[in-house]
Structure formats: structure tokens, C-alpha cells
Amino acid sequence: MKTLPLLTTVALGCGLALVGYGSLNGTFAPRASAADRTPLYYRDPSGAPLWSAAPKKDDRGRDYLPVYDDDQATPARAKPQQQAGSPRKILYYRNPMGLPDTSPVPKKDSMGMDYIPVYEGDDTDDGTVRLSPGKIQRTGVKSEPVERRAIRVLVKAPGTIQLDERRVSVIAMRAESFVQKVADVTTGVRVKAGQPLMEVYSSAVASAAAEYLATITSKVVGGVETYGRGSRQRLVNLDVPEPVIAEMEKTRVAPVTISWSAPRDGIVLERSAIEGMRANPGDVLFRIADTSVVWALVDVAERDLGTVAVGQSVAVRARSFPGRTFTGKIAIVYPQVNRDTRTVRVRVELANPDAMLLPDMYVDAEIDTADAALVLTVPDSSVLDTGSRQAVLVDKGDGRFEPREVKLGRRGGGYIEVREGLADGEAVVTSANFLIDAESNLTAALKGFAESAPRGADAGPGHAMGDHK
The missing domain is CATH 2.40.30.170 (Efflux pump adaptor protein, beta barrel domain)
Structure with a gap:
């Protein structure tokens, strides 16, 4: 208890302040003052992903905050260091949130997450996306070979x-007539061809029938046959049923009323005939449909x-x-x-x-609309469709996937016809292809950004990014 005043006195006498020391692994180490340190870069005071290599202000007039070299230091256990004996070399570290920010040394982002190491060989130039076996297993990537099959749509x-329309018949008078009697047939009743429907009296029909009988019973020689054919045709033109004409030729008697029968098997769709009514030429009395x-x-x-x-x-x-x-x-x-x-x-x-x-x-x-021809097909889930562009991810093996544009045809049965872009024997990704597509876009962006950034030992993020506003 008596050493405290002595320690305080010594500290005050030597002009040393405890704030000038930093704790590292449980020991005190001297830390340079802010005036003696050079900022690596300056970050946005609100935490937005904006940086600058030189001092500047944001839209609200606030100064960008300096970031020093020792501010990026993290405990050794948190650094994603390369394992001893690992055959791959760490090229750089990328932002864990996918932002266009890289670092040549391990660091943390504004939320305290470690930057992700990018190993040599991950940024290939052959247009493929490379995934580790662990990532393939975690994301559930599945591939299926393309096959030829008939598309059933x-x-x-x-x-x-x-x-x-060809199986509908109507019964209409072709001359002025009177309905004498109507059979027990109503709308909706099914009738057979030749079934009686009604009895009609027509003076025009009676006159034509009498003329025809007079002709065929005449004993006059010469011109009778020709004249008889004309009289019979007149009955046909008046739509007299053929059975009625045949009965007249057999009995040589002209009937007073004509029996009209159903012209076909079917259902009575309409009945306008009423006993005692007068029917003018063209009036539809029955309509029957097969x-x-x-x-x-x-x-x-x-x-x-x-x-x-x-x-x-x-x-x-x-x-x-x-x-x-x-x-x-x-x-x-x-x-x-x-x-x-x-x-x-x-x-x-x-x-x-x-x-x-x-x-x-x-x-x-x-x-x-199935076509018997076999065409090259892929599952629906394998196609990445942006509306103006359709592509698939071809599994090249060893964790490599190649995005390839295709031209599609018909769709049906869970499969899509591929007209251009694929060949027999190739395999396409059918599951988690959107995750691989996102990975390829991120890799391409980071690769282009990293190539423009110096990766020297003393190059900080500020040198790589420049002004990102």
C-alpha cells in the first residue's frame, strides 16, 4: 500500500502518462501519439462503405475519420493466417460483406468481422468459378447430365x-299452311328419324299432289312421262316428305293433310308448332339436333x-x-x-x-403437343433467366463451374429444350446455381478490383480504393 504514492511520484516525476501505453498480450507497450502517426486512409464517419486517401468531409460537413496501422491489428488468434505446410498461398483478403474492398494483410471491417482470405488459384482466368468441396457440400450443389428426350407440352x-352445325335440322313450311295436329313431342324430347311430328294442310301442296296424280293416271300417249317428272319435282320443291310421295304413287290417292316426320335422330331443341296455327312460308316449326x-x-x-x-x-x-x-x-x-x-x-x-x-x-x-423427336434437354431449375439472357452453369469437375449462355426452345414436363450452347455428355448444375452465380459475380468484381490495387507489404486499403464516393 505504501508503494502506490511512490509509483505515482515516479510516474509524475518522469513525465510519463499511463495513457501512453497500450496493452498487448497482458503487457504494456508504448504507443505513438496521434501526431507522430500517419493515417492509412480515412473512412466515412457514419460507417458507410466510403473511404478516401486524403482528409475530406462528408455531405453533412463532418470530417472523415483517420484509420491508423495499429487500429487494424487484431489478436493473433483471430487472424485467418495460412496454416504451416499449406500448399496454397494467400494472395489478399476481401471484405466479408462482398464490398469492393481488399487488404494485403488480415483486418476487420466496421462490424468486427474478419476479412476472408483469397488463395492462389481461386482467381482463375479460364472463365470458371472454383468452389471448395466444403462449400459445395454446404450449399447443396447438385449436377445432372444433359439428356435427349421428347418434350411433352x-x-x-x-x-x-x-x-x-352440320347435325342441326329445321322443319319449316315452304308454302302457306295450317297445322292440323301436333304429335306428343316437346322441347328436349329425343326423337328418331321418320318419327311423326305433325299433320299439315296446305292448298299449294294439295294442288301439286292432285296434278301429279292426274299425270301418272292419264292414258294420254306422248309427253306424259316428262310432264309427270315435273309434277313430282314440284312436290319435292314444296318439301313434301319422300314417304308421302311414295304412298301417293302406290295408292293413287291425294291426301288431304300431309304428315311431317323427323328428318334425323336427335333432340328437339325448339317446337313452335301449335294445333290450328297458320304457318307462313319460312316459319320454323321444329328444330332438331343430333x-x-x-x-x-x-x-x-x-x-x-x-x-x-x-x-x-x-x-x-x-x-x-x-x-x-x-x-x-x-x-x-x-x-x-x-x-x-x-x-x-x-x-x-x-x-x-x-x-x-x-x-x-x-x-x-x-x-x-408432344413431338416424337428427341431433343437435348436440361431441367427447369438449371436455367438462370434474366429475361434477356439465359445461361446454365456447366460442371467441369474438381469444383469448377463454367457459366455458359444457351438458346432455349420448348418447355414441358419439368424440362427445357436447349438448341444451342450445350453438347451431349456435359453436366449442368440443377441445385444452388443462384449461389454459384452470385459467387462468380462477386469473384469477378473482387478480381478486377484487386488487380488494380498494389499488394505491397506497406500498401493499405486506402491505396487500393482511392476515393469511393
């Missing part, structure tokens, strides 16, 4: 069911038009019958683009024997 599009074959009118997006062609197989699924698939083929691609929806209409003919597909029913179509 399914174009999906919505649509609706419509009647086949629904054994229907159309699916599908709206295909304009971008998929190049892969769609007549004859391709189409699978149609009705939303009313989940789990059931109707198969057909593309019959026609309509030559017009809808300006509002930017879609092209495609007609698919579908067999409908059980009449489950009804007009205006919503359906979802899948068009199989």
Missing part, C-alpha cells in the same frame, strides 16, 4: 360445348398458338363430371385472334354417344 385452355357428336370450342392463349396444330389429341374434362375424360382431335384452328382476350379459338370434335355433353357446358381442355 400440355397446353391448357378453357372452352364450351357447342352443337355440330348430339352424338359435339364441338368443344376452346380458347387457346396467343402465346401457345405456335405449338397447336390440326390433328393433335385433346383431352376434355367437363366440370359437371369430375374424373371423366372425353378424347377428341383438333378439327380446325380458327384464323382470327380475339383482340380483347388475346386468344385463338380451336374446334375439337368429341363423340357424345350418351349425350352427357350439353350445349354451352364449360369444359377444360388439355392439348398434347
Whole structure:
């Protein structure tokens, strides 16, 4: 306790201040005063990644802070020194946050993180990215050889069911007529071809029938056959059913009323005939549609038009019958683009024997545009697409990866066609390729920056960076 005043007295008498000593490994070492030291460089007072080789001020008028050589010193245990006997040589140290800052000696950044050593051989000039086996394992890098396979592209599009225009018939009078009787047939009823629908009286038909019978029963010789053919054609022009004409020729009796029958098998879509009504020429009394074959009118997006062609197989699924698939083929691609929806209409003919597909029913179509030709393909995950440039990372082995630009084709089934840039037998990275791409960009930036910086023993970061504002 008595030595304290003596130590204080000696210290004061010698003019030594304790602040003039620095602690290093538990011992005191003299430290030069700020006036005797030369700053290596000056850093931004706010901690931003801005440096200067000479004193300057920031936008707010604050002085840049000097950084001295001993400010960069760190305990020996924290320095990423090269191991004894290591075959590789440390070229320089780069910023751990990826900033364009290097140092020839170990140092820490403003957050206290150690700079990362860059070894000889890591900055190759062959355009490849080199990763250590440990980094490859940690990042989960996986490669897969390119293969030739058939690209199967399914174009999906919505649509609706419509009647086949060629399978719709109407019954309309071609002369003024009166409906005498209507059969028990209503809208929605399925009818057979030749099934009676109604009985109609028409003075024009009756007159033509009487004239035809008079001709074929006449005993006049000469010109009768020709005249008879003309009378029969008049009945045909009035749309008198063929069975009625045949019955007249057999019985030689002109009927008072004509029985009209269904022209085809189908469903009655419309019934306008009412007993006792007057029908003018052109009035539609019945409309019948055959629904054994229907159309699916599908709206295909304009971008998929190049892969769609007549004859391709189409699978149609009705939303009313989940789990059931109707198969057909593309019959026609309509030559017009809808300006509002930017879609092209495609007609698919579908067999409908059980009449489950009804007009205006919503359906979802899948068009199989598969091509039997085998093309070079890579997985979707292997392509780095920036919009204007597509590239893959080719695995060269030994931890080396080469970025390579490619030209792509069709996509489907998780694979993409490669038209240019790759060859059979090469392997591409399918997992963690974005991490390798980021590593290559960082390596290229640091390499270009390090090449412009002197790496002498006394060269500090300020000499390498210059003014980075």
C-alpha cells in the first residue's frame, strides 16, 4: 500500500502518462501519439462503405475519420493466417460483406468481422468459378447430365360445348299452311328419324299432289312421262316428305293433310308448332339436333398458338363430371385472334354417344403437343433467366463451374429444350446455381478490383480504393 504514492511520484516525476501505453498480450507497450502517426486512409464517419486517401468531409460537413496501422491489428488468434505446410498461398483478403474492398494483410471491417482470405488459384482466368468441396457440400450443389428426350407440352385452355352445325335440322313450311295436329313431342324430347311430328294442310301442296296424280293416271300417249317428272319435282320443291310421295304413287290417292316426320335422330331443341296455327312460308316449326357428336370450342392463349396444330389429341374434362375424360382431335384452328382476350379459338370434335355433353357446358381442355423427336434437354431449375439472357452453369469437375449462355426452345414436363450452347455428355448444375452465380459475380468484381490495387507489404486499403464516393 505504501508503494502506490511512490509509483505515482515516479510516474509524475518522469513525465510519463499511463495513457501512453497500450496493452498487448497482458503487457504494456508504448504507443505513438496521434501526431507522430500517419493515417492509412480515412473512412466515412457514419460507417458507410466510403473511404478516401486524403482528409475530406462528408455531405453533412463532418470530417472523415483517420484509420491508423495499429487500429487494424487484431489478436493473433483471430487472424485467418495460412496454416504451416499449406500448399496454397494467400494472395489478399476481401471484405466479408462482398464490398469492393481488399487488404494485403488480415483486418476487420466496421462490424468486427474478419476479412476472408483469397488463395492462389481461386482467381482463375479460364472463365470458371472454383468452389471448395466444403462449400459445395454446404450449399447443396447438385449436377445432372444433359439428356435427349421428347418434350411433352400440355397446353391448357378453357372452352364450351357447342352443337355440330352440320347435325342441326329445321322443319319449316315452304308454302302457306295450317297445322292440323301436333304429335306428343316437346322441347328436349329425343326423337328418331321418320318419327311423326305433325299433320299439315296446305292448298299449294294439295294442288301439286292432285296434278301429279292426274299425270301418272292419264292414258294420254306422248309427253306424259316428262310432264309427270315435273309434277313430282314440284312436290319435292314444296318439301313434301319422300314417304308421302311414295304412298301417293302406290295408292293413287291425294291426301288431304300431309304428315311431317323427323328428318334425323336427335333432340328437339325448339317446337313452335301449335294445333290450328297458320304457318307462313319460312316459319320454323321444329328444330332438331343430333348430339352424338359435339364441338368443344376452346380458347387457346396467343402465346401457345405456335405449338397447336390440326390433328393433335385433346383431352376434355367437363366440370359437371369430375374424373371423366372425353378424347377428341383438333378439327380446325380458327384464323382470327380475339383482340380483347388475346386468344385463338380451336374446334375439337368429341363423340357424345350418351349425350352427357350439353350445349354451352364449360369444359377444360388439355392439348398434347408432344413431338416424337428427341431433343437435348436440361431441367427447369438449371436455367438462370434474366429475361434477356439465359445461361446454365456447366460442371467441369474438381469444383469448377463454367457459366455458359444457351438458346432455349420448348418447355414441358419439368424440362427445357436447349438448341444451342450445350453438347451431349456435359453436366449442368440443377441445385444452388443462384449461389454459384452470385459467387462468380462477386469473384469477378473482387478480381478486377484487386488487380488494380498494389499488394505491397506497406500498401493499405486506402491505396487500393482511392476515393469511393
